[in-house]
Amino acid sequence: MLHKTLDETQTLGADIRALRKARGLTLSDLAERLGKSVGWLSQVERDISDPSIDDLRLLASQLDVSMSSLFRTKAAAGEEGYVVRKDARRPIGSREAGLVEELLSPDLTDDFEVVHSTFEPNAERRDDTARPTQEVGYIVSGQLELWIKDQKFQLKPGDSFRIRGETYRWRNPHSEPCVAIWVIAPPVY
Template sequence: MSHAEQPPEQNLGHNLRQLRKERGWSLDRAASETGVSKAMLGQIERGESSPTLATLWKLAGGFHRSMSSLIEPAAGQTGKIRSADRLRQQPTQDQMLVAPLFPFDPQFGFELFELTLLPGYQRESEPHEPGVIEHVMVIEGTMELLLEGQWRPLQQGEAIRFAADQPHGYRNLGDKPAVFHNLIHYPAQP
């Protein structure tokens, strides 16, 4: 089984181990940088534990990487068709399905996900790094987005762009899944 075909927790564990090795970080240093306990980091690296989405974002922030770079190998060459149906996975404990349609590529400065919020799902997100902008486009169902302390309803076909370096959140209070595209743009790194 190739790295790209491994279960999500194996991809995450492999990618996390590689990032630590590239930086020469011990588990202690990685725990200090990410705010994720040393024990949890070890479990994730060994594929013994599936983190929450909040933990996944802490890891991404601590390593100064995109979320997609933790769960998915780079998309590679242009002109290759990527199917959400084949890519869709549940990489965390959360009731959210994630299809990394275009994992982060520094050449373009963004990552694009298809996200599915299962009925009853709610998550409030910590602010991302300064300058991160999210673009949310609802493609199926209805959902709500938390911005500036208020939940805003979004219907199928509606889209919004917002500064993600502030608290924000996503929820689906309906009885059917809500599916949306989320394009996350990162500022250029010096």
């Protein structure tokens, strides 16, 4: 994928295609879920047609991403596809209370994505979840309790971890936020 040109990666359609593929959905699968034709979805992914706000809301719902993750902040001239400024990060993620996630990658078209996660004090994911991904995380600040399968880990600044499709859940029972950087392959947001 390193050979893609900037024009091939800097579009809403490219992000929608990447999200669809990361979820193992065909054009037909997603079009059926949306109640749209395969031709319409193909045109959206190729940036021939612009989806309406209602279409974007439905796409976000079916792809399990926040609506705001489908909107881009304008990058400075010459920085598109290369640099993401702190104040231009796209919010992404599961929208769980107490977890704020931002995309550090310029877009979703690479073989991986990099995510900045802030786990607020007392935030918790109680239900085990699993994704068909390989993920590596690094704790920048704060502390986090992480369960991978049934094993509990106490993570502190400088610690890192890996999850390979296993079930996991997390909790920040501390009074300070925990900030982590995640690398996820393939992209899921």
